[in-house]
Amino acid sequence: MEQRLSLITLAVADVARSRAFYVDGLGWAPLFEAEDVVMLPVGPQLLLSLWSVEGFTAEIGEPPAAGLAPITLAHNVRTEAEADAVLARAASLGATTQAAVRRDWGGYSGYFQDPDGFRWEIAVNPGDTGAYVLP
Template sequence: MDQRISFITLAVENVPRSRRFYVDGLEWEPMFEDGDVIMLPVGEHLLLSLWSVEGFTAEIGEAPVRGIAPIALAHNCATEEEVDRVLSLAASLGANTHPAVRRDWGGYSGYFSDPDGFRWEIAMNPGPTGDYVLP
């Protein structure tokens, strides 16, 4: 098996609400949407899929566990100012945010939760992974 991820799928309670947050609010461009799912290109050969809980459950065979998912998605920024701008935008869209701070590992990061509680780290990373910033 190749070492890669092609899709990250989040089971969301309300697809239109998620669309308002990601597409209308964050201004991400969908590649595909049909009312039950929205697919957003988020990297080379990588899609973020926002899928209704009902569709997710029908295909997988069991409902997702409720509560805070023990995972964080991350978005690298080029500067600390950009981190602050993204967190401010998320807050203006109603996201629960935790302000950015300088971290022991040398970076600067904060967090927000999307409408379904999925956590996003917004970071300026000075290390090797910090060189990889999507345009």
């Protein structure tokens, strides 16, 4: 198996609400849309799929676990000001946010929670991982 990730799927309670947050609010452009799914390109050969809980459950065979998902999604930016601006934008869309601060690992990051409770880290990363900011 090649070391790569092609698709990240988030099971969402209301596809229209999630679309409004990501597409209308954050300004992301969908690649594909149907009644129960919106697919957003988020990197070279990488899609974020916002899929209805019902469709997700039918495909997987069991409903997603309730409560805080034990993952975070991360979005690297170039500057602290850019991190603060992304968090402010998310807050203006009604997202719960945690202000960015300087971290012990040398970076600067904060978090927002999307309408379904998925946590996004907005970070300025030092070192090699900071290179994962698209031009």
